[in-house]
Amino acid sequence: xxxxxxxxxxxxxxxxxxxxxxxxxxxxxxxxxxxxxxxxxxxxxxxxxxxxxxxxxxxxxxxxxxxxxxxxxxxxxxxxxxxxxxxxxxxxxxxxxxxxxxxxxxxxxxxxxxxxxxxxxxxxxxxxxxxxxxxxxxxxxxxxxxxxxxxxxxxxxxxxxxxxxxxxxxxxxxxxxxxxxxxxxxxxxxxxxxxxxxxxxxxxxxxxxxxxxxxxxxxxxxxxxxxxxxxxxxxxxxxxxxxxxxxxxxxxxxxxxxxxxxxxxxxxxxxxxxxxxxxxxxxxxxxxxxxxxxxxxxxxxxxxxxxxxxxxxxxxxxxxxxxxxxxxxxxxxxxxxxxxxxxxxxxxxx
Numbered sequence: 093x094x095x096x097x098x099x100x101x102x103x104x105x106x107x108x109x110x111x112x113x114x115x116x117x118x119x120x121x122x123x124x125x126x127x128x129x130x131x132x133x134x135x136x137x138x139x140x141x142x143x144x145x146x147x148x149x150x151x152x153x154x155x156x157x158x159x160x161x162x163x164x165x166x167x168x169x170x171x172x173x174x175x176x177x178x179x180x181x182x183x184x185x186x187x188x189x190x191x192x193x194x195x196x197x198x199x200x201x202x203x204x205x206x207x208x209x210x211x212x213x214x215x216x217x218x219x220x221x222x223x224x225x226x227x228x229x230x231x232x233x234x235x236x237x238x239x240x241x242x243x244x245x246x247x248x249x250x251x252x253x254x255x256x257x258x259x260x261x262x263x264x265x266x267x268x269x270x271x272x273x274x275x276x277x278x279x280x281x282x283x284x285x286x287x288x289x290x291x292x293x294x295x296x297x298x299x300x301x302x303x304x305x306x307x308x309x310x311x312x313x314x315x316x317x318x319x320x321x322x323x324x325x326x327x328x329x330x331x332x333x334x335x336x337x338x339x340x341x342x343x344x345x346x347x348x349x350x351x352x353x354x355x356x357x358x359x360x361x362x363x364x365x366x367x368x369x370x371x372x373x374x375x376x377x378x379x380x381x382x383x384x385x386x387x388x389x390x391x392x393x394x395x396x397x398x399x400x401x402x403x404x405x406x407x408x409x410x411x412x413x414x415x416x417x418x419x420x421x422x423x424x425x426x427x428x429x430x431x432x433x434x435x436x437x438x439x440x441x442x
Contacts, residue, residue, distance in 0.1 A: 093139050097172040100124055101132050105141060105168055109160035109179035111203035113188045113196050116144065116156040118203060121338060133158065141167055147193055157196055159188035183218045184234045198252075202234055204266040204338060205252040208303055211343050212350070214255060230350060231256045232264075233291070235282070244285045248278030256291060257350065260298035266338075267304040271312055271324040299332040299379060301346065307411040310335055314384045314415060333380040341407050344430050349377045361433045368403050368423055375402030376425070386416035405430070 095102055104122065108114045119133055120126040136142040141164030145157050160168075160179065169176040184206065189196030209216050209232035215225040216232040225231055234253045239246040250272050253264040263283060265272065286292045302313070302325075313335060316322040325333070334349065336342040348355045355377075359370035386399040399412065400419020406427050412418065 093135055093141075095167055095171050097175075100129065101136060102168065102171055102175065104129065104132060105136065105160055105164050106172075106175045106179060107203075107207075108142060108158050109165065109168065109175075110184050111199060111206060112159065112182075112185040113199040114158045114203045115200045116158060118200075118207065121207060136164070140164070145191070147191075147196065155196075155200075157189070157200070178217070181218075183237055183240075184216075185236050201250075201252045201266040201268075202236065204268070204303060205264050206232070206234065208264070208266075208338060208343060208346075209253065209255065212255070212347055226256065227258050229257075238286065238289070238291070242285065242289060244282065246282050248275055249282040250274065251279065251282050254286060254291070255301070255350065256295065259295055261286065261292055261295050262298040262350070263300045265300065265302050267302055267309060267313075269305040269309060271309070271316060273323055274325045276326075276328065299334045299349075302333055302335045302380075303338050303342070304335060305338060307337060307342075307408050308414075310380070310383070310408075310411045311415045314380060314387050315389075317380060318384050318387060327381055327384065331381070334377065335380055337407075341405070341427055341430070344434060345376060345405070348430075358430070358433050362425070362429060365429070367425060367429060371403070375422075376404050376408060378402070383412070383416070386412075388416055 093101070104119075107122070116133070119129050122129050133142065133144075137144050137158075140161055143159050143161050145159070147155050147157065165176060165179060168179060185199055185202050186195075189199055206216060212230060212232075214230040214232040215222050218237060222231055232253055232255055235246050235249065235251045238244065238254065250265055251263050252266055255262040255264055263279075263286075283297065287297060313325060313333075316324040317327045317333070320326060327333070336346040336349075348358060356370075359374070362368050363370060383399075386397050398417045398419045400421045403423040403425055404412065405425050409418070409422075409424050
């Protein structure tokens, strides 16, 4: 197999090496064409540069996991010593799970969050570039990176990473298509460490960002979140969660939330095209806590408000209809408006 520095096969090997392990299902979200990337994975496994393991995950599903072999690391060293050095440093994640399901699952969550950070154009590579970018650009720190740097214990927390801008830091979690078992004490302890660190002392804690596979996960998230006895994610008086999907549409919405200038430009774009008027924080960026106020259990135990104001995207509305009553004044924006805005490059002029 011909490997050259900068080709997709080398980039894929580096990504797997940096993450420790990567679920095969995540390959379809990598840059480029899925069919081509999947054929590359198959070829790299056949050549012995990647190793594929199969494990039994939740609901007895078979989870396929990729890790970088010594032969693959040797090839990286041959074509790109710099990439090989980054992998050997294990700065973002520990080595592969070696069959340990809990460790592998943690690595998979970290891989998804790192990929999201890359797609958000955050600075993620440890080193001088990240140090100089901090406060000027969106930067990403993995939970393992922070725990290693400061000597923290993060084994009990589900936190996978932190996105940092000039004024805020945002805890980042990956759910996939399942809710997460939740220990409020473990999560609070890790976030307290961040708040007391140089990273957090000059910044305000932002919303906790949850990444999932589909908008359908919003309903079960809210059902458990309003239950104080739930062992899954639940709301407290200090919590603020926002949910986004890992697809292109979800990450575009996440970018709107993280970048005020980008959000302002998009709202002006909607106004200019007669779609809707601007709002301080539009409904499509609402926290789960605000959506839970409209949750209707159907059992009459709690009074739910009708969701009849604000704006949402078409991709979100079907999941909202499953747990709350939708009023006639709710505005639904076709998904294409956000895609057109990005494709037209209107945000570059602001």
